[in-house]
Amino acid sequence: MLKLTVMVSGGGTNLQAILDKIASGDIRNAKVVKVISNSRKAYALERAAKAGIPSQCITRKDYPNPGQFDQALLKALQESEADLVVLAGCLVVIPQIVVDAFPNRIINIHPALIPSFCGTGYYGLGVHEAVLSRGVKVTGATVHFVDGGTDTGPIILQKAVEVQEGDTPEVLQRRVMEQAEWVILPKAIDLIANGRVEVRDGLAHILPEAK
Numbered sequence: 623m624l625k626l627t628v629m630v631s632g633g634g635t636n637l638q639a640i641l642d643k644i645a646s647g648d649i650r651n652a653k654v655v656k657v658i659s660n661s662r663k664a665y666a667l668e669r670a671a672k673a674g675i676p677s678q679c680i681t682r683k684d685y686p687n688p689g690q691f692d693q694a695l696l697k698a699l700q701e702s703e704a705d706l707v708v709l710a711g712c713l714v715v716i717p718q719i720v721v722d723a724f725p726n727r728i729i730n731i732h733p734a735l736i737p738s739f740c741g742t743g744y745y746g747l748g749v750h751e752a753v754l755s756r757g758v759k760v761t762g763a764t765v766h767f768v769d770g771g772t773d774t775g776p777i778i779l780q781k782a783v784e785v786q787e788g789d790t791p792e793v794l795q796r797r798v799m800e801q802a803e804w805v806i807l808p809k810a811i812d813l814i815a816n817g818r819v820e821v822r823d824g825l826a827h828i829l830p831e832a833k
């Protein structure tokens with residue numbers, strides 16, 4: 623059983639998709655053991671409480687210096703006994719000491735098709751604003767392993783979403799969440815939990831289902 627610790631910052635719709643897909647059996651051999659938020663106001667914490675999952679808030683402003691925040695986050699993740707850390711709508715830049723402690727065991731959902739519209743400054747609604755400003759006709763979402771960079775780790779799954787005439791950033795964000803994020807993040811977790819993802823030469827490979 624793969625133990626998941628899910629890191630959140632906001633509404634928690636990606637967390638909810640994970641919980642729903644575990645309940646429906648679409649995600650097999652995994653369970654959420656802890657939710658960690660960097661914001662006390664995150665509705666994701668309500669979702670965790672409703673699901674009876676322990677949660678903790680670790681926010682930078684509670685620590686006098688960045689190193690203490692980094693250590694507190696690492697300690698909380700290690701104490702949660704996570705096999706896999708899932709960044710689900712998480713806006714925290716993951717400290718290198720955490721990445722080093724969980725090599726290829728941290729995944730992130732990015733609301734665009736990496737390497738487009740990603741990297742420093744590209745998060746949340748701003749991603750969709752940039753997509754509309756550029757006039758691309760297809761966008762989507764990406765699940766990737768987290769390495770020391772921003773949105774630079776091995777790509778596990780991607781799903782394309784059509785940009786429609788008249789889209790606002792909010793409408794496009796919702797479509798990307800519904801049609802892509804809430805589909806590929808649970809799928810990636812199921813693949814990892816069932817031994818079907820392998821990283822070789824910096825690339826993530828999806829292994830065929832065992833016969």
Ligand code: GRF
Pocket residue numbers: 630631632633634635636637666710711712731732733746747795799803
């Ligand atoms: C979503 O746009 C997600 O792609 C981004 O954060 C936003 C909120 O996600 N990472 P959630 O509802 O908190 O899961």
